[in-house]
Amino acid sequence: MFDLDRWQEIWYTIKHNKSRSVMTAFGVFWGMFMLVCMVGAGSALKNGMESTIDGFATNSCFVYDQQTTEPYKGFKKGRNWSIQNEDIPLLLKGVPEIQYLAPVLFGGQGANNVVRKDKSGTFNIKGNYPSYNKIEENKLIYGRYINDIDIAEKRKTCVIGERVSEVLFGKNVNPVGQNVKVMGIYFQVIGVARSISQVNLGGRGEESVVLPFTTMQQAFNMGTKVHFIAATAIPGVRVKVIEEKINQILKKQHNIAPSDKAAIGGFNIEEQFTMFLYLGIGIAVLIWIVGAGTLFAGGIGVSNIMLVTVRERTKEIGIRRALGATPRTIIRQIISESIVLTLMAGIAGLMLGVGLLSLVGLVLSQTDSFFQEPQISFAVAIVSLVILLIIGILAGLVPANRAMTIKPIEAIREE
Structure with a gap:
């Protein structure tokens, strides 16, 4: 069920700490942007190799x-x-x-x-x-x-x-x-x-x-x-x-x-073509390893900032616990904030990366370059967003668990 109050609270928290939110999201934004650019570059290299042998019998x-x-x-x-x-x-x-x-x-x-x-x-x-x-x-x-x-x-x-x-x-x-x-x-x-x-x-x-x-x-x-x-x-x-x-x-x-x-x-x-094929697979695997690593590094940054946020909101969480908020509600709130922040940053990086690839593709189309049509497929974009969703959930788990260790009475007394 859609909870408008919860999403308003998430949005208020992000807006209230603009500088922190921007710095937190930048790691994820940059990781997604780099992943899109690297996948696009790998696609351009693959297209270039395929166009080189297009029309020539590979067997x-x-x-x-x-x-x-x-x-x-x-x-x-x-x-x-x-x-x-x-x-x-x-x-x-x-x-x-x-x-x-x-x-x-x-x-x-x-x-x-x-x-x-x-x-x-x-x-x-x-x-x-x-x-x-x-x-x-x-x-x-x-x-x-x-x-x-x-x-x-x-x-x-x-x-x-x-x-x-x-x-x-x-x-x-x-x-x-x-x-x-x-x-x-x-x-x-x-x-x-x-x-x-x-x-x-x-x-x-x-x-x-x-x-x-x-x-x-x-x-x-x-x-x-x-x-x-x-x-x-x-x-x-x-x-x-x-x-x-x-x-x-x-x-x-x-x-x-x-x-x-x-x-x-x-x-x-055929042997030459197979070598190119394995080279392309190797490049694709390397790109995804580096890109996913960058995204997870950004996720760690989100998790660390969320820990700080939980610490700063200790009294608020304690009051909510005292008023009857269930552990599930607190965990859901923290994880939701992490997911929203991660997805916003990731989608921004995805859009900027796709825009840059389109611009580079337009320039390359006017030249006789070996690299051709740098782009990412719709499937790659969906997979990237799924990875972001997983990262957002993982980044929120540690802060959420930290929030659950807060005792309501001690939290209320804390200044």
Whole structure:
């Protein structure tokens, strides 16, 4: 039942001792403000990491050839070898856990290697399969990506990056159907792409020209060599499983010692992503430990001041006890004062923290910052207020127990 007199008394007590109330509440206010800011900063860091890998398959690995470091079957160490076209069907057959497999080529790193009429630029040249767009996704602004027919018929088509399109054709111009000269050979533009992820192999998608893998091999006399292989695992399978199987098949196919760990290079995106995930969890746990510790420190301050308040109101409490106030009434009064003071300070800190995060988020949105959208969720705000409520109750228990030890007769006699 709502007791108006009790809440008026609580409000009068807080107003009557303004300086003490402010100093008492500041610890809780600052603790909540710091917790909100730290959680927001952690959220901005998490959003930044997620945006970095957004659009990039986190269940992927990349494999490429390196010099051997061990002799094997009559071959000396230090031998150069390369992944070949015929390795691709072997891998698809031998590793059923592979979801997507894409051989990739790089080339054309000369000055002004892409030309259209009197305009030119130096860009990254890649030879891809359609499946590679499932691993490093690009958003198509115009047209389409390379398809299986381009590969099978070795068509002279290309997908150019957004920046390439702007340099050669101008902004907001659809170049699909136009021709560009790539390393001296004409290709027809079938699409304009923009990278989604900030993780890019062989250069940003906006500054790249993608050719059909088979066309690039034939047009530029690259034989059957593959520069590296990108692969993803089917759902539920660890990437390390397919990575190890790919290495085993390549070593057997190219007469490389099974124990030679340096002959095949590569990196596992899943492991990197897991590391980031654990880092994010660790940061979140640290933030909550520090924030909760700061809040509890503020709660201790509230408890200490409430003890002083109880001591100053000894005579008042004694009179109320003598007039028939029950222990439950006294305890409830003291704890209520503690809760109100704690919640008022905490909500003020929460509001200021959220306001600051909104301001910082607005500033960051105007820049190309790694940190993005610092904010706290509604659930975090509710949890924070629940923690405050618990702190307020705990902070009032000690003073309330102290009040119950006061004997009415001695309290009335005390001046």
